[in-house]
Amino acid sequence: MGGMNRAMLDRGRSLLRGAALIALALAFACEKPPAPPPEDPLVARGRDLFFNETFAGNGRTCATCHRLEDNFSISPAFIATLPPDDPLFVAETNPDLAENFENPALMRGHGLIVENLDGFDDLATVFNMRGVPHTLALRTSVDSPAGPRLGWSGDGAPGDGSVRSFATGAVIQHFARTSRRIPGKDFRLPTEDELDALEAFQLSLGRQEDPVLPLALSDARAVRGQEIFLDDGNGKCNLCHRNGGANAQRGGNDLGNANFDTGVEDFPDDRAPVLPPDNGFGAEGDGTFNTPPVVEAADTAPFFHNNVVGTIEAAVAFYDSEAFNNSPAGQVLAARDPNGVGIALSDAEAADVAAFLRVLNALENIRVSLDLTARRSDLALYQARFEVADAIEVLKGADLGQGAVAHLENARRAVILAAKRTGGGRTVMLRHAQKHLAAARAKLITGGAKEEET
Amino acid sequence: MKRLLFVVALTLASGAAGAQQTTERYIPIGESPALSGRMSAIGTIAQIDSDGGAMVYETNGATRRCTFTRDTTIYVDRSKAEKENLIGSVADLKPGRRVEVSYYHPETPPGETPEELAHWIKVEAAD
Numbered sequence: 188m189g190g191m192n193r194a195m196l197d198r199g200r201s202l203l204r205g206a207a208l209i210a211l212a213l214a215f216a217c218e219k220p221p222a223p224p225p226e227d228p229l230v231a232r233g234r235d236l237f238f239n240e241t242f243a244g245n246g247r248t249c250a251t252c253h254r255l256e257d258n259f260s261i262s263p264a265f266i267a268t269l270p271p272d273d274p275l276f277v278a279e280t281n282p283d284l285a286e287n288f289e290n291p292a293l294m295r296g297h298g299l300i301v302e303n304l305d306g307f308d309d310l311a312t313v314f315n316m317r318g319v320p321h322t323l324a325l326r327t328s329v330d331s332p333a334g335p336r337l338g339w340s341g342d343g344a345p346g347d348g349s350v351r352s353f354a355t356g357a358v359i360q361h362f363a364r365t366s367r368r369i370p371g372k373d374f375r376l377p378t379e380d381e382l383d384a385l386e387a388f389q390l391s392l393g394r395q396e397d398p399v400l401p402l403a404l405s406d407a408r409a410v411r412g413q414e415i416f417l418d419d420g421n422g423k424c425n426l427c428h429r430n431g432g433a434n435a436q437r438g439g440n441d442l443g444n445a446n447f448d449t450g451v452e453d454f455p456d457d458r459a460p461v462l463p464p465d466n467g468f469g470a471e472g473d474g475t476f477n478t479p480p481v482v483e484a485a486d487t488a489p490f491f492h493n494n495v496v497g498t499i500e501a502a503v504a505f506y507d508s509e510a511f512n513n514s515p516a517g518q519v520l521a522a523r524d525p526n527g528v529g530i531a532l533s534d535a536e537a538a539d540v541a542a543f544l545r546v547l548n549a550l551e552n553i554r555v556s557l558d559l560t561a562r563r564s565d566l567a568l569y570q571a572r573f574e575v576a577d578a579i580e581v582l583k584g585a586d587l588g589q590g591a592v593a594h595l596e597n598a599r600r601a602v603i604l605a606a607k608r609t610g611g612g613r614t615v616m617l618r619h620a621q622k623h624l625a626a627a628r629a630k631l632i633t634g635g636a637k638e639e640e641t
Numbered sequence: 642m643k644r645l646l647f648v649v650a651l652t653l654a655s656g657a658a659g660a661q662q663t664t665e666r667y668i669p670i671g672e673s674p675a676l677s678g679r680m681s682a683i684g685t686i687a688q689i690d691s692d693g694g695a696m697v698y699e700t701n702g703a704t705r706r707c708t709f710t711r712d713t714t715i716y717v718d719r720s721k722a723e724k725e726n727l728i729g730s731v732a733d734l735k736p737g738r739r740v741e742v743s744y745y746h747p748e749t750p751p752g753e754t755p756e757e758l759a760h761w762i763k764v765e766a767a768d
Contacts, residue, residue, distance in 0.1 A: 304663055308728065334659065346674035348660030355674045359664040367725040368667045376672055470662065 222326060222395045223387060225562060233388025236381055244362030244374040245281060246274040249354070249385070252300065252319045252361070256573050258487050259392060260321040263298040263494075283365040287311050292460060297494050299462070303360065304340065305470055310366060315465045318494040320479060321487050323393030325350055328433035328480050331443035339492035340468040341446045341477035351386040394551065397432035398482065400425070403633040404546055406587055412543025415536050422540055423520055423530055424481070424506075431547055433480040446475035450514030451491045454505060462493055474515070485541075485548035485584075486577040500541040500585075507532040538585075545581045546588065546631055552578035553595075553628045560602065560617045560624070568606040571620075575599040578627070591630035598623035662714065662761060666728065669720040670741040670763045681743040686736050686764070693731045696762070698740055706757060707742050713759045719766040729764060739765040 223230055237249040251274045257265040261275070269275060278289035287310035293299040299316040306313055317339050329335045329350060337343035337353050345359075346352035354377050364373040377385065400417060404410050415422035416431075427447065429436035435445045446468050456462065466472020476492050484490070490502040507530055511517045517529035532540070552574045559571035579595045582588040598620045605616035660676075671677045684700025695708045709731065717729040734740070741763045746755040 304661055306663055306728075307666065338661075342659055342661045345660055345662070345664045345668065346676040347680070349675060352660070352674035352676075355668065356661060356664040359667045369723055369725050370667055370669050370672075370720045372723050376668065377674075379674075382674055469659070 222391060225391055227387065227391075229384050229387040230391045231388075233384035233386070233391075236377075236385055237388050240381070242358045242362050242374050242377065244358065245277045245284065245364050247277065247362050248274070249357065251275050253322050255570055258321050258483065258573075258577065259323055260487050261298060261319045262488060263296060266295055266298060281364075284363075286366065287314070288363075288366055290316065290460075293462070297458060298489065299494060300361070304342070305466075305472070307366075307368070312463075314463065316462050317465070317492050318489065321393075321483060322389050323483050324395075324397075324432070324480050325392065326390045326395050327397050329444050331445060336444045336446065336477050339476055340465075341444075341475070342468050349386075350389055351382050353389075354382060354385045393555070394480075394482065397430040397434070397480075398547070400430045402547075402550070404543070405631060405633045406542065406546055408539050408542035408585075409546040409587065409631075410543075411536075412539035412541065415532070415540050416543055420524070422532065422536070424540065426520075427478055427516075428481045431480065431482045431544075433478050435478070444478060446473075446477050447516040448474040448514055449476070449506075449516045450508075450510040450512075451476065451493065451495065451505070453514070454491075454495055454508060454510040456493070456495050458495075465492060467492075481544055482547055482551050485545045485581040486552065498541075498584075499544055500538060503532070503541045503544070504534075504537045506530045507537060542585050542587055545585050548581050549578040549588065549591070550628065550631055552581070553624050553631075556598065556602075557621060557624050560605070560620050563613065563617065565606065568602055568617075571602045572599060572606070575602060575620075575624070588627075588631055591627040594623040594627035594630065598627065665714075665743075665761055665763075666716050666726050668763075669726075670718050670739060670765060673741075673743070676743060677741065680745075681741050683739070683741045686734055686738050686740055688736055689731065689734050696734055696740075696742075696759075698742065705742075707744055707759045707762075708756055709762075710758055714761040716761060716763045717766050718763050722766060724766075733764050733766075734762065735764075735767070738767065 237253075239248060241248055252261050253259040254261050254265060266275065272280060275294070276291070278284045279291050287301070289301050290299070293316050298318055300319055302315045302317050303310065303313065304315055320339060329337055335344070335349045337348065337350065342348070343356065344350070344353040345356040358374050358377060359368055362374045367373060370376060401413050404413060416424040419426060425436065427435045427445065429441060433444050435442040448467065452465060452474070466474060468475045484502065485499045488499065489495070489497045490499075496502050496505060505511055512521065512529040521527050521529040556571045556574045556578070559567040559574065575595055575598050579592055579599065582592050582595070601616050601620035601623065605613045605620060608616060665673060671683055673681065677683070682700045682705060684698045684705070687697040687699050687704065689696050695706055697704060697706050715729040715731065715733060717727040717733050719726055743760040743762075744757045745760060747758060749755040
């Protein structure tokens with residue numbers, strides 16, 4: 188075969204591989220089975236395991252780090268409220284875990300947890316420090332054509348890499364009684380039934396689908412921010428966070444959850460002690476990290492795998508930084524930009540995008556609160572008070588939605604009162620709460636449901 | 642064409658999704674979630690090639706052969722003895738010992754028998 192024909196054949200094979208990738212992307216987005224209701228027995232069992240099962244380990248449970256009160260994550264501010272004997276601090280209270288199990292200074296100061304994703308042979312020098320990702324909206328946030336992506340580098344789960352298998356790796360990494368990690372002695376592995384239950388519970392948390400943007404928002408800053416977010420020529424956020432979720436998209440096609448090297452490791456970090464470098468995905472590390480959803484971003488600070496920035500405004504501003512624009516991801520965006528620009532946002536534009544994300548998060552808080560108050564259980568109402576409080580905090584943090592905040596304050600009081608009552612008394616208070624939640628939502632959405640008289 | 646190239650670049654830049662293998666060291670033979678018995682085979686070592694590049698093992702009445710690559714990790718499972726599991730080597734693969742092989746088959750031209758390559762091998766430690 189001649190050289191010219193060989194070149195054409197190679198080009199053809201490249202095109203076919205590219206087409207196959209697109210076909211994979213389209214094929215994987217098949218219809219998923221509906222989520223089981225929260226009262227499903229398997230979900231309930233998973234809830235019990237998540238909050239209470241220590242797997243014969245050091246006393247920690249899944250909820251030790253994934254706190255219901257902190258959006259199933261854990262922040263430095265929340266850590267500061269914990270008593271010294273909390274299982275989170277086993278490295279400080281258990282002599283068998285005093286060396287290299289955690290870094291108390293980084294945990295307490297920055298909410299960072301030790302991960303040994305590059306191996307356990309040299310615990311003193313080979314480790315990563317990472318924030319605790321929340322476990323909300325997993326149903327819409329981890330699938331990709333090449334398989335599920337869990338954790339900050341998308342390779343967090345052992346076995347088949349799935350949500351179901353994640354607990355096995357977590358028990359080994361975080362629950363062991365000693366750093367020797369002897370199975371059957373330092374911990375026990377979750378059984379197959381327990382993995383099923385934990386998976387069902389975790390998938391039940393938070394959103395079961397992504398929103399459909401644009402939303403008809405009422406706040407001018409949030410409206411501008413949403414426009415920038417959706418503009419593939421300006422903010423470009425929607426390319427990787429389609430509809431505010433965790434999935435990339437191109438030309439309207441969902442490419443699933445993806446990893447990118449966005450240059451976070453090169454972002455200036457003057458925290459002490461100095462963090463070890465984190466090479467991202469894979470044992471050898473390719474520098475990429477996984478994309479989280481941003482609907483839940485505003486109330487799950489700090490941000491990125493190393494918690495390097497503390498506000499949603501700073502997180503948005505990162506994408507205007509040299510670190511991002513010099514990164515592989517930034518360079519890809521620049522290559523397809525007519526002006527050769529990755530992302531360039533003015534201070535005002537970045538603030539507007541942050542305002543949009545705050546309102547988006549608050550709307551999700553309201554949605555969850557309505558769902559929880561409808562369930563009426565003690566645990567649901569306990570969670571609802573934190574969700575409503577989060578909505579208040581994210582809006583007040585940027586002086587947004589003042590009319591909505593007033594209703595949310597009333598809703599929060601009503602939820603707290605409802606939790607103290609039973610029967611008809613609880614019902615009355617919950618109706619009051621739900622009216623104020625709906626009214627708050629009506630303030631945030633243009634032409635939303637008419638505000639009901641309260 | 643530009644759109645196609647962007648999609649390809651985006652997907653390739655994102656890397657292949659995969660499970661972490663690091664904690665496999667501490668998972669006993671047969672207990673790797675959703676993997677043991679599905680994408681792995683459990684059996685008994687029959688022989689190791691003289692050049693140390695492949696292993697023949699018996700599983701479910703059949704004989705299988707797996708080839709090691711430079712990325713193949715060998716774990717020594719000492720959990721039954723309540724000892725810490727270790728990263729091992731080909732020297733730990735002895736005939737008669739129980740093993741679990743996480744395998745895959747690379748692309749093979751039509752008509753050729755696919756080769757079985759090992760992601761990792763767990764071998765039960767000698768008593």
